[in-house]
Amino acid sequence: MPEVLFQERIEIFPRSVKGRYRSIKTGILLLAYSVYFLLPWLRWTREVGPEQAVLFDLDGRRFYIFDLVVYAQDIFWLAGLLLIGAFLLFFVTGLAGRVFCGYFCFQTLWTDVFVFIERLVQGERNARIKLSQSDWTNEKIIKIGTTHFLWLLVALLTGLSFTLYWGNAPDLIVQIFTGKAPFAAYATTLFLAMTTYVMAGMAREQVCTYMCPYARFQAVMFDSDTLIVAYDEKRGEREKGRLKPAKGLMTSAERDNAEVGDCIDCGYCVQVCPTGIDIRNGMQYQCTSCALCIDACNKIMTSIKFPTGLIKYSSQHELEGKATKRFNVKNIGYAISLLATIILLVWSVATRSDLEMLVRQIRQPLSVTLSDGRVQNRYDIKINNKTSRPYTYRIRIEGLKNVELDMGKFSEIHVAAEHSVKLIAKVRMSPADVSKSNTRFNFVINSIGSKIKQKVIQKNVFYIPEKQLIYKDNGK
């Protein structure tokens, strides 16, 4: 026998279950799928720009998210978004365990759909196990083939939908099917389709157990007060352990008297587990807290008229009979960090100036003497209009007396929507009005003739050579 480097995968055939948590998961799944697949098709009215509500326009270096237009220079918002994502994960995990894994992670959502397809074509768990062990008959070929065909279809649709976020969806979809789309569109679609097919169809729980870093480091955020999916071992095992229902052991009270556990060892909780573990063995790293075993156990308990909750959301402290303290220092700290980051990002988005002015002094040369003895400095000015309507601006100078500002022919500057303009400002002053070589002043830009007023102030320096200042003193 050759040496094996890792355990070969034991295929898992999760059984379906109905219940409270399954309904919540299905609800989240439907919501997530509708948002993901329909969002690129949502139209939006803008004065300038595409008609798509959410569009990541890489060519134009703009992200359109409803009424917000994100420019390349707003990239730090991404950092804010990632921080919020991280703190949210820390907070929720500290409080309620692997909620993200069990309910929201795309691996969980897509695997759910793939398992659903599998069940639809091949039948329930037992039928699937039988099919996988049977010889390659025509029936098996057709059933397995149909499953894979449907998987590929969903995978392709997933990849395609992702691609549609990066271009105008109605045009792009036509281009893709007529062979006129850019290479990147095909590459993205096929790559994502392939990863979806492999991850949700084949790899499944291995992604969570072997590949996903979040799955592993979430354990670090757990404490004894964190909500976990747990088996009530005291009630389930009692003194004598699990036992099938038998005469005289048909109710919970009878079993308590006989010191037999309430667990009837039906195995339903193990059969529904998408990662193939037995929750009765305690908390395990494979558990994604999907809570399907709770649904399964409750269903059985109800049918045999036992109280439910043998497997339930609980905490280590609760299982030990102690009080659970949800909001400890760690979780409150995460909550504050999360709130602070959200406020910071919202504040940054809300107060972003839609007008940007960059002023840079031309340094070659710094100054020039004019025929009337005045000194001139020049400044490169770049005005960036980030709004979706054209604006007219006027620039003036604050903090210098008897100064002349020459903008050439552009005393009023017109900037088209989402455009920028470069100008040269010439600033002239008499040495008599300046007391030192470097004088600080401000450029002020105002929008004129529009309802929404915009104003930006930029600091700069006016320079006069030392010699020309001395010359002035000597001349007295």
Next chain:
Amino acid sequence: MSSEKNKPTVQTTGHAWDGDIQEFNNPLPNWWLWTFYATAIFAIVYWFLYPAWPVGDSYTKGMMNEITYTTSDGKTTTTHWNTRALFLKEMQDAREAQAEFLKEINASTFEQIASDEEKSAFAYSMAKVVFADNCAACHQTGGNGVIGFYPNLLDDAWLWGGSFSKIQESIANGRNGSMPAFKGRLTEKQTSDVTDYILSLSGSAVDKSAAKRGKAVFTNAGGCVACHGADGKGKESFGAANLTDKIWTIADVTGADTLEAKKAVVMSVVKNGKTRQMPAWKDRLSATEIKMLTLYVHKLSASQ
């Protein structure tokens, strides 16, 4: 764990040396092997599509990879894929993109371009490169020139006129500026007096009687009025400097600290004269380039 049967058994090649030395057979992982095969297939496909194998003193050119480009002299070439052709194709695309703007520049007057944000920004950016390539050697990258040699293009004084048409003429046809040497024609005393007068024109506190004597020299003996005019404001037709303003293009008066130093630099110019030449660019630059340079130089200057 130490029991014999739990030890993993390992495949061997079956070779044995010295009786008991065996060779383990550790096969490559399948993913590695398949990746290796994929690279081999990729390489073979590449040979057919791109230039690859040397054959004699030539090489295989690849299939379905033609690039057609037109160079700036109008020659169209179709060739197999190569990076030089890609570059020339890119240059062609860039020229075509510029052509639209250049057409507009050619069709517009100076005033039209100067009052249009987009056109003037295009002309400015394009001319900046032309200026750096051709003009900056003398006039410096910033256009500030070198005092005593090359005029400063940033101030508001013009030797040969600052209108669009005059600047265009200066660039296209060049200029010859000549200040004659007065050494030998004027005495040392006359030279000193006329220097006092010249400095008084721009407001320096000089000896008034000397300036008065100098004015006579300026008008009569020296004949300076012929070029600089009776009021000393210069004449554009000769490229003669305006002596009444604060700008000095040959004598570095602004840079001199004392009145004596100022006098010395001006006297030196009066005595030795100065000849300067601006070369003609009409044979070296296109009309469009000169037009854009004119706009650029006009924009550099402080004159309105």
